Amino acid sequence: MNAAFAFGLGLGTHNSKGEWLEVFFAEPVLNPPAALIEAFGTSDNLTPLDRQQLTVLEAELAAAGETRQAQLAAHLAGSESPVVAVLLREDVAPTTVPEGYLKLHLLSHRLVKPHGTNLQGLFGILPNVAWTSEGAIDITELPARQLAARLRGETLEVSCVDKFPKMTNYVVPSGVRIAHTARVRLGAHLGPGTTIMHEGFVNFNAGTDGPGMIEGRISAGVMVGSGSDLGGGCSTMGTLSGGGNIIISVGKECLIGANAGIGIPLGDRCTVEAGLFVTAGTKVVLLDSAGTAVETVKARDLAGKSGLLFRRNSTNGSVECLTNRSAIELNDELHAHN
Numbered sequence: 001m002n003a004a005f006a007f008g009l010g011l012g013t014h015n016s017k018g019e020w021l022e023v024f025f026a027e028p029v030l031n032p033p034a035a036l037i038e039a040f041g042t043s044d045n046l047t048p049l050d051r052q053q054l055t056v057l058e059a060e061l062a063a064a065g066e067t068r069q070a071q072l073a074a075h076l077a078g079s080e081s082p083v084v085a086v087l088l089r090e091d092v093a094p095t096t097v098p099e100g101y102l103k104l105h106l107l108s109h110r111l112v113k114p115h116g117t118n119l120q121g122l123f124g125i126l127p128n129v130a131w132t133s134e135g136a137i138d139i140t141e142l143p144a145r146q147l148a149a150r151l152r153g154e155t156l157e158v159s160c161v162d163k164f165p166k167m168t169n170y171v172v173p174s175g176v177r178i179a180h181t182a183r184v185r186l187g188a189h190l191g192p193g194t195t196i197m198h199e200g201f202v203n204f205n206a207g208t209d210g211p212g213m214i215e216g217r218i219s220a221g222v223m224v225g226s227g228s229d230l231g232g233g234c235s236t237m238g239t240l241s242g243g244g245n246i247i248i249s250v251g252k253e254c255l256i257g258a259n260a261g262i263g264i265p266l267g268d269r270c271t272v273e274a275g276l277f278v279t280a281g282t283k284v285v286l287l288d289s290a291g292t293a294v295e296t297v298k299a300r301d302l303a304g305k306s307g308l309l310f311r312r313n314s315t316n317g318s319v320e321c322l323t324n325r326s327a328i329e330l331n332d333e334l335h336a337h338n
Contacts, residue, residue, distance in 0.1 A: 267306030
């Protein structure tokens with residue numbers, strides 16, 4: 001076979017049973033060249049690698065012309081932490097923690113976009129981990145580690161307990177601003193020029209093309225187009241939170257107002273009024289250019305259409321839709337310095 005999906009040399013953490021808790025891939029490779037695959041050999045997973053194996057792998061990678069991966073193997077050979085090499089020959093669902101983490105790294109390194117890799121079953125594979133000032137710790141081993149820290153006169157800081165770590169402990173993409181790093185999970189895809197404000201949140205397998213201002217929630221599976229803003233407290237319904245199998249997306253130059261939300265994909269240059277949540281079943285009154293009601297449809301019938309303004313009639317409470325004549329433009333001063 002002379003083609004594969006992805007390759008990575010990773011450095012991670014085991015629990016006391018030798019099980020993987022997490023893996024850091026410094027330089028994951030998408031569509032690795034044939035020379036790298038041949039150097040790797042016939043295995044799909046080498047875990048964990050000892051110093052001798054890494055030295056052999058380094059020599060094989062160097063001979064194959066894969067200088068950067070050879071240098072990485074040399075660095076990892078000096079590590080006291082467990083090391084793994086993962087070769088994904090096909091884009092199939094992950095079956096191990098290292099495979100799952102490699103795929104999450106591909107997303108956050110911008111090597112693939114959301115829905116660009118098979119993540120089926122990932123939740124069931126990744127362990128729930130205590131992310132602490134001493135790194136990843138198995139939940140069942142946390143009390144003993146907390147006691148050990150206290151006996152040393154220290155406090156073990158537990159920043160969160162989750163299956164997914166924060167992205168910035170693994171990769172910080174170029175050209176982005178993130179006000180509160182704990183609100184962006186590993187596996188988020190942030191395009192250049194993206195600003196995530198303090199209340200903004202980006203799940204794994206979700207993100208932005210950039211540039212854009214995110215002050216709301218980008219749920220799993222949702223992609224936000226370039227030039228679009230999500231107002232404070234707004235929400236996008238993802239495939240993990242009630243959106244079913246519908247892929248929700250936001251087109252280019254859209255605005256979702258503060259505390260608003262969508263359960264349908266938006267085309268380009270759409271606006272959703274602050275406080276209005278448009279789900280697929282929402283009854284929407286269509287207005288013509290004169291503001292006259294011409295038809296009532298369900299919001300799903302408008303999915304993906306461009307140039308729409310969704311608003312609520314303040315007199316009768318009905319949700320209305322009319323052509324949005326003014327495209328939303330980003331504040332250049334706000335986004336020019338990422």
